[in-house]
Amino acid sequence: MGKHARPAGKSARTAPGSTVRVRPLPIRSAVRLRRPVDIWHKPALSAVAALAVPDFALFALGRLDLILYTSAGAMCALYAHGLPYAARARTLLWVVLGMVAGLGVALTAASLTTSPALLVVLASLVAAVHKMVCDATRIGPPGNLILTFIAASAFFVPQHLGQVPLHLALALGAGGLAWLVCMAPALIRPRGPERIATARALEAAAGLLRTEPGPGGVEPADVAQARHAAAAAVNAAWHTLFLVPAHTPAQAAARAGLERLLVRAESALGHEPRSAAAEAERLTGWARELRSGRPLPEVALSAAETEELVGVADEAREPRRPAPGRPGVLARLAPGSPLLPIGARVAAGGVLAGWASMAVGVGHPYWAVVTAASIYQANTTLSWQRALQRTLGNLLGLLLYTALLPLLHAGQLAMIVLALACQLGAEACITRNYWLGSVWVTPMALLLTEFGSRLPARTLIADRWIDTVVGAAVGLACCVLVTNRRAADRIEVALERVTAAESAASRLLTTGPTPGADDARETGWARDRLAGGLVELREAVEVAAGEWWQRALPEERIADAEQQGHRALAGLVRRLSAPVPAA
Structure with a gap:
């Protein structure tokens, strides 16, 4: 959704003192061919x-x-x-x-x-x-x-x-x-769909790791786009895995192997630049193995990541907490x-x-x-x-x-x-x-x-x-x-959800990690809420940015919310990936 829409503010025409903007309609991007x-x-x-x-x-x-x-x-x-x-x-x-x-x-x-x-x-x-x-x-x-x-x-x-x-x-x-x-x-590949979803997350994470960070802590547009793509792919893969039943030990083991890979892919959202290139190659190789149907690769995880998987297993057996940005069908x-x-x-x-x-x-x-x-x-x-x-x-x-x-x-x-x-x-x-x-x-x-x-x-x-x-x-x-003036209202709702999720994540990050699956589960829930909210906010922005007659978007608030949200998300990922001190 919004794949061809440009970021708001680059091509929109706003008259001085006006509260609405008229957006030109593109032609070249409409006929451009993409990869299948x-x-x-x-x-x-x-x-x-x-x-x-x-x-x-x-x-x-x-x-x-x-x-x-x-x-x-x-x-x-x-x-x-x-x-x-x-x-x-x-x-x-x-x-x-x-x-x-x-x-x-x-x-x-x-x-x-x-x-x-x-x-x-x-x-x-x-x-x-x-x-x-x-x-x-x-x-x-x-x-x-x-x-x-x-x-x-x-x-x-x-x-x-x-x-x-x-x-x-x-x-x-x-x-x-x-x-x-x-x-x-x-009958042939019973776990094919979830393997493909995990492979997509690995590939998106590798793409993020291959982007060059900007000077002085300023994030270039391609890095922001890669970060959003990685967060969306990881979020979609988690959603897919939670749809997979694990009624037998074999099913539980197969899903656990994919979860380990997904936790590793998610760590790219809080990666250290010095190890980015090697990790990108490793993630790409694992994605190829998943797509080819080979046995799942062995993935080494930190103690915190292992405890996160325990939390994930507990969460899979219980009703998931509602994540911001994922309202039910009737609510939509x-x-x-x-x-x-x-x-x-x-x-x-x-x-x-x-x-x-x-x-x-x-x-x-x-x-x-x-x-x-x-x-x-x-x-x-x-x-x-x-x-x-x-x-x-x-x-x-x-x-x-x-x-x-x-x-x-x-x-x-x-x-x-x-x-x-x-x-x-x-x-x-x-x-x-x-x-x-x-x-x-x-x-x-x-x-x-x-x-x-x-x-x-x-x-x-x-x-x-x-x-x-x-x-x-x-x-x-x-x-x-028939203009869709409610598209901007959706941004306001998404901003509120991201702000609330980011505040909860920041409060969690101010406390040090504690041993056990409870801390990993709480951190994982905070990550899910924040990642879902960020994905929904970006979708809402792209939808509203494509309306030809629309109120001016709160671009500064959107940029601040996304920047702080991704920073908090990276902190949560690092917390899940870092060694946990012994009790």
């Missing part, structure tokens, strides 16, 4: 496998007109690949049920009314719910996009009320298959939440985009609704970038679809193979940049349309292009008009 995510192949292969089985079964039965319903459940295989398998099982179950529930609302509405204007309104409201719930639960990629695409499409599929149960059963069955496909790797959706303006943007943008599409005579207004819903990100800057990316990607995708037309005439089997190839290409490219993934998503979406009813290629391409432009333009206009 390290596990992109897992959702890609899972989705292809989950889609292939029902697709070929429907082909054998001669019922490819039902492919939308099986695709709804099968595409749930794109979710939750970063979670440990126990948590993944629960999360995927909710994703499948949420997908089927949205599909049920859409199909029921389609069977009860044929008014396109009303269906656009209902599809937009469902899209808003998808957006807010996915953001509140922090489900991760692909977020609300797949849920909204399926539901919005189903609103405009001719339907009889008596057909709805069968179609929902097909979706639920394909969702069950997707669940099995996503859980199958547990409560009145006053910054997610509510985003939901309003999605609803208003979807309705206006769908109606505008109908006004120009396009026969697929749900494409405009999906386009409008897909561009809304955490702030205006990211929404602008997503609108630009989607428009560019769809245009190139339509060119690709045109080039593939001769193959489509080879028959339905060729269409299935092409759709699966496009799904694989989309997942391979979308983590590099959204526009590159959209190049493959566009022909895949058109192919799904072709399975239900054949339309002239020229009409299909023209409708898609018009809907894309209309949806992006209207959606972006609503994003600009």
